[in-house]
Amino acid sequence: MTDRLDGSVRLEDVAKLAGVSLATASRALNGSTRRVRDDLRERVLDAAIALQYTANAHAQAVARGRSDVVGLLVHDIGDPFFSSIAAGVIQAADREGLLVTLASTGRDPARELQFVRALRGQRARAVIIAGSRVDEPAQMAQLAREVASYRAGGGRVAMISQNRLPVDTVMLENRASGKALAKALVGLGHRRFAVLAGPAELFTARDRLDGFRQGLTGAGVSLPARHIIRSDFTRDGGYEALQQVLDADLDVTCVVAVNDVMAVGAMAALRARGLRCPADLAVAGFDDIVTLRDVTPSLTTVRFPLEEMGSTALSLVVGAEGVRPRLHAVEGQVMIRESTPSLG
Amino acid sequence: MTDRLDGSVRLEDVAKLAGVSLATASRALNGSTRRVRDDLRERVLDAAIALQYTANAHAQAVARGRSDVVGLLVHDIGDPFFSSIAAGVIQAADREGLLVTLASTGRDPARELQFVRALRGQRARAVIIAGSRVDEPAQMAQLAREVASYRAGGGRVAMISQNRLPVDTVMLENRASGKALAKALVGLGHRRFAVLAGPAELFTARDRLDGFRQGLTGAGVSLPARHIIRSDFTRDGGYEALQQVLDADLDVTCVVAVNDVMAVGAMAALRARGLRCPADLAVAGFDDIVTLRDVTPSLTTVRFPLEEMGSTALSLVVGAEGVRPRLHAVEGQVMIRESTPSLG
DNA sequence: TTTTCTCAGGCAAGCGGTTTCCAACACTGT
DNA sequence: ACAGTGTTGGAAACCGCTTGCCTGAGAAAA
Structure with a gap:
């Protein structure tokens, strides 16, 4: 029971209940480097559970200077092509403990721009841009600029489709x-x-x-x-x-x-x-x-192994950054079926 | 050009370049209540553009005490049923200036729980839980608890499927x-x-x-x-x-x-x-x-109008909260086609 | 001219965490 | 008995932004 209007429990509440300082509470719940004496740690953990405490991810993000979300841009999430890719991305992200925020741009380059900007604002760990590029140099240049300043801020980016930008890409052959x-x-x-x-x-x-x-x-x-x-x-x-x-x-x-x-x-x-x-x-x-x-x-x-391409993109974008953009080419496998019979 | 390691531009940089205080810069860029003299505002805006400034959304979220993301939980984003719903949610969210973070739970109630918890951590404005519930009272009870503490923290929630929880729901008939x-x-x-x-x-x-x-x-x-x-x-x-x-x-x-x-x-x-x-x-x-x-x-x-259901859910969850959970029933329309000919 | 308002800028106190730094303490070795 | 070492708790600085409050300046009122 907290008395703040907002109603959400703060770390301070947990610390108080456990009878320790903020620092100790923080370390017991997250801090990996420093150790906390077992009895204290336990008290903190118990208090956290008792209060249903969940750390404010935003506060953590600002304090730590990084966040645990990655952005995914697709042309249209209703299109099975993209929803399969999204499934792959989400699954892989999940394994890494990352949350995925998804934007569906409707193939509008302006919206695309606007979203990578928004994701930059979110200090998203990475953004994955899926979907074919369009042959309009002006738009590509704008995207390149936006991507560049996103990367300048420490963000990682990968593309799925063509290799038109100097970033890691999963390229369809x-x-x-x-x-x-x-x-x-x-x-x-x-x-x-x-x-x-x-x-x-x-x-x-x-x-x-x-x-x-x-x-x-x-x-x-x-x-x-x-x-x-x-x-x-x-x-x-x-x-x-x-x-x-x-x-x-x-x-x-x-x-x-x-x-x-x-x-x-x-x-x-x-x-x-x-x-x-x-x-x-x-x-x-x-x-x-x-x-x-x-x-x-x-x-x-x-x-094309769409899901796999999604998870590949995610893996490119977590983990060590290469010196130069990595290119992951995926080739298609021809599947002959009934719709094209032999004319023999 | 900033000299911080992180590389991202802070409001302070903008303020400095514009020769104003943080407060003024902040107000010029966002603060709606207070007015800023035109020439100053312009200086700030120019500086922001020059530096490619984008506000740190996390910092804003912690300062303002709310964030602009909503969470969407689906069973499987690769399933066209859910990707259509997601399309609707995203489109509506976009209109509201909200970002959608998407979780695909694979029908695993534990993961579902874990995600609404994560979204609570993100202080997500709202969460939309799509997909049929399962008749296992213990699991429903757990979800109900988690949802309750999410709402206690000021979050809104809507469900798409059955009306099994006392929250706004888009119910399929x-x-x-x-x-x-x-x-x-x-x-x-x-x-x-x-x-x-x-x-x-x-x-x-x-x-x-x-x-x-x-x-x-x-x-x-x-x-x-x-x-x-x-x-x-x-x-x-x-x-x-x-x-x-x-x-x-x-x-x-x-x-x-x-x-x-x-x-x-x-x-x-x-x-x-x-x-x-x-x-x-x-x-x-x-x-x-x-x-x-x-x-x-x-x-x-x-x-069933899946996209529409998605956007309806979103609209339930922004805007004023009802005194009691609102129920939005959507009925299916029978489409007779070739697969069921008349036996006449 | 003086007084009272109003308006807009800036200082500084938050928001909820993390992390540096310091101090206390318990051991070791001599 | 004492310096040296390693461990662990806590105070406080800090992350980047918003906003309450104070202040000075100019406009309006007297």
Whole structure:
């Protein structure tokens, strides 16, 4: 029972109840360096329990000069791609005794900036920025500046996606995986493709397309410019893009979308037109979203270990800082499934 | 350029550069009550910008006695059910200028406890606990205690799921929606059902089953005990449960799972046995998970406005506290789709 | 002109912890 | 018996910010 208005118990209350000084109470509850005589320690611990004491993390943070939270920035936490990554980050953070504060930026670079600033204010131990960068130098420069001053204050940062900033990054091998997918599909006998390529500015989308195209070229297959359809990086984007493919009456056997949700949108569009996948058109995607593993036909895709990428990012960002930014490349694994049958 | 080791800029630095006192600098940057002469204010603001100053949120929190973070506890952020809710919470929090720290408890009540404790330590403005409670009085009592002392410290709390604690809650009308689903399915001509009922202890699962059964009873249809299959509340749980239905050779026309991911698992199991949905067996679920809206056949389900529930929870928890806990019931909307055709 | 207000700046006392530094004490070794 | 050493408790400085209170200056009132 405390008499403060606020109602929360302070260390002083604990110390008083235990009949020791603040210093001793603090050391008994947290301080690792100094030892406290056993009987005193016990008295303090008992008092803490009796009062349901929990240290004020803010006070600790200001006194210690560091806090136990890390920030995670994602484009959209509702997107399974990001929620999987978040799951990995949170799990790893949990093991380290860190709390994760999550921001969903809605792909708005201004909000992104604003959040790393807020996290700087929180003196967050680290921030992890997940999600593809956009090819707009001005925005990247701003982010770079904000990140720089965050790091100047002692914060660590890691990115998940492209390696566009001089910080530790978990980099998706989008290009290589696009290439691998191309080879695999060509191996199945496909020769005429369309690509639902997403937004041109989004590096992830672009790299996947480039890699895919490169893979085709390597196999002696060409991809006409008009077979590259731009749209949103979303389910609806995939839906619309596939409609365009159909409307343009492109002569293709396989459509590859630059992510799974787009691929699923494309399959939906196909059905809406009374066509079937894969009988009428093969479809492939990227990411291997867990929730989408049971769509029918099962979707050929490139698997990325999303959760693992999240926990890797976190581990990059705790522990010793490297002299130079570390690069953790993760490659995709082509998963051939029913949506792209062999044309043999 | 500061000479502190830490490297982060303090208000004092700003004040010095602007040639004013700490008090004035503080007021110019935040203090709303008191006014600062325009020229001084401007000097301070300029100095802050020049130094890239960001207030130390922890110091502010301890000085002000409150912080700008709210905690969100979910069972599993990788689960689309929870990531949708999280999206809603985050969006609403953002509008209020609040940061969200997210914990994923893995359905472990001990971890849940530990997190609300941690959030108490963070002096989080509020905590939102999402996800079904489990019928274990001892655990509920512990949580109730922890929540109580959190609230004693001035924290607000809301729950999303059942109304088992005397706090503001966004309550899913699971029972009513189960009933509604039953009526709808009976209306389609179905009479012989099995239910993939999830874990018996989970209130959400239990309520949905109870409601469904009640709906059947009301329609004069019975549900034999052996038609109720227990399993995990997950995709794999649905998969296994459906195998049991098949193995037991239950004579049913429709299987309803207590959530969408289970339903999808069930559909997968069906396919694995060479059976088709809905031709051989109709399937229905609950939640209307966005990512699953494109499965084939499209899944009959009960829609809950998950994002909206998240933002509602947040709004309950900011703003004025009610005298008594407010209850915000949200009802599900039955969505009949291809997976449950009419037997007419 | 003097007196009374009002306004805004600055000093300093917090907020709730941690940690440095000092002193007290108990042992050791001679 | 005494200096030397190691341990442990407590007083107080400090972390970075907010805010109550005092003060001086100028405006308004007399």
